[in-house]
Amino acid sequence: MKHSQAGKQVACKQTGFTLLEVLVALAIMAALSAALALLVSQVLDARQQLSEVRSKGPEQLVDFLTRTDRQLSQLVIRQAHERGQAVNPSPLTLQNNNQELYWVAAGQWVLPLQDYASRLRLWRLSWNKEQKTLLLASSGLLDAADKQVWTVVDELEKVTALNWAFYRDGAWQNTLAGSFPKGLRLSITWQDEDYQRLILLPELMFITPQAAATNKGAGDAVSEED
Incomplete structure (x- = not known):
C-alpha cells in the first residue's frame, strides 16, 4: 500500500512544471514577442517609406x-x-x-x-x-x-x-x-x-434658338397630323 502511494507521488511530481521551467518558457516567449514586434515595426517602416517614395514619384x-x-x-x-x-x-x-x-x-x-x-x-x-x-x-x-x-x-x-x-x-x-x-x-x-x-473632350450638342424653334414647329406639325 505504501509502495502504491509513493508511486502516485512520483507520478504527480513528474507531470508538473518546476519554477525554473516556467521561467525559461516565459523568457523564450518574451524573446519571440520582442522579435515579432521588431519585425512588424520594420515591415511598417518599409511600407511607409515605399508609400512616401511613390507619393513623391511619377505615380x-x-x-x-x-x-x-x-x-x-x-x-x-x-x-x-x-x-x-x-x-x-x-x-x-x-x-x-x-x-x-x-x-x-x-x-x-x-x-x-x-x-x-x-x-x-x-x-x-x-x-x-x-x-x-x-x-x-x-x-x-x-x-x-x-x-x-x-x-x-x-x-x-x-x-x-x-x-x-x-x-x-x-x-x-x-x-x-x-x-x-x-x-x-x-x-x-x-x-x-x-x-x-x-x-x-466629349462631343457637345449646342441647341440654338433657331434650332429649337424648328424642332418645336416640327412637333406641332406632328401633333396636327395626329
Whole structure:
C-alpha cells in the first residue's frame, strides 16, 4: 500500500512544471514577442517609406492627371454663377491669365460639399505660380449668391510651368476662342521635367434658338397630323 502511494507521488511530481521551467518558457516567449514586434515595426517602416517614395514619384503625377482627365471627360453644358455673374459663360473657360480652367462635370465623385441633391460639380484646375502648386478643386454651389465654396480634391507641388493647347479644325491652338475643341493638351514642368497629357473632350450638342424653334414647329406639325 505504501509502495502504491509513493508511486502516485512520483507520478504527480513528474507531470508538473518546476519554477525554473516556467521561467525559461516565459523568457523564450518574451524573446519571440520582442522579435515579432521588431519585425512588424520594420515591415511598417518599409511600407511607409515605399508609400512616401511613390507619393513623391511619377505615380503622383499620373494619379493627379488621371483625376483631371476623368472630370474633363464628363464635361456638360451648364453655367455656374457667383454673386449673380456667370463664372463660365462657355462650357470650358480660362481665367486669371490662363492659369485657371473652369468647367462643369456630372461625375460620381463623393465629396463633402453642400449640394448633395445634384451630381453636377463646378471644377477648377488652377496653377499658383508663386507656390508652384497645381490644384484640382470642386464646388457644388453652381448658382452661388456669394463666393464659391471650394473643396480641394488633389494637388501637385513643384509645378514650375503650365501651358494649354486646344484641338479644333485639325490643329492645336492656344486659345479657346472659336468652336468647342475636340481635345485638350496640358503641358507642365514638374520636378524640372516636362510632361504632356492629351485629354479627349466629349462631343457637345449646342441647341440654338433657331434650332429649337424648328424642332418645336416640327412637333406641332406632328401633333396636327395626329
